[in-house]
Amino acid sequence: EAGVTQSPTHLIKTRGQQATLRCSPISGHTSVYWYQQALGLGLQFLLWYDEGEERNRGNFPPRFSGRQFPNYSSELNVNALELEDSALYLCASSLYLAGVEQFFGPGTRLTVL
């Protein structure tokens, strides 16, 4: 069974540009989660999509947005990039049931210059 996949592996942008990160969940999983893993800060929850709807959002500005497609894959968009957006962005997927574990992808390393 294929795991969660993310693309691209690395992304280099300059300040003010937009970044688009993509995630494909495990087959059968309807929920997709996005996290930011910045150095020394652990994983910070960004967004949760289930059945195409945004279900929960972390404490991030509106320039962090995303969507979930009918095939349950998801896209994270970061507009007006700032230097502090440099981080590893992790996607996870799960079945939607309260308390089930999330399965993580390898991440996209975003560097903002």
Added chain:
Amino acid sequence: AQSVSQHNHHVILSEAASLELGCNYSYGGTVNLFWYVQYPGQHLQLLLKYFSGDPLVKGIKGFEAEFIKSKFSFNLRKPSVQWSDTAEYFCAAKKNTGFQKLVFGTGTRLLVSP
């Protein structure tokens, strides 16, 4: 605000030493608890989880954790660590209602010397 605290940021042990990593959460009510591990160059993966029932949970690779409700704690333990346990360990918690997000601690980097 809901939060998860991990007391140790860096831990260095020799092989065969015992391990205990602390984790406290700030939630009230029913909570689901997790320990995830990130080995060097690998994905984050689940070590163990607690939903209900026996507060002593067994996970993969000889790890276990104990849920102590009165202390809001979910500490991770292993009686005898191996060099291959070198990794970063994350505790996480989630309220068991509706669309509640999973909140992670800041992680503990464990280095096991051979």
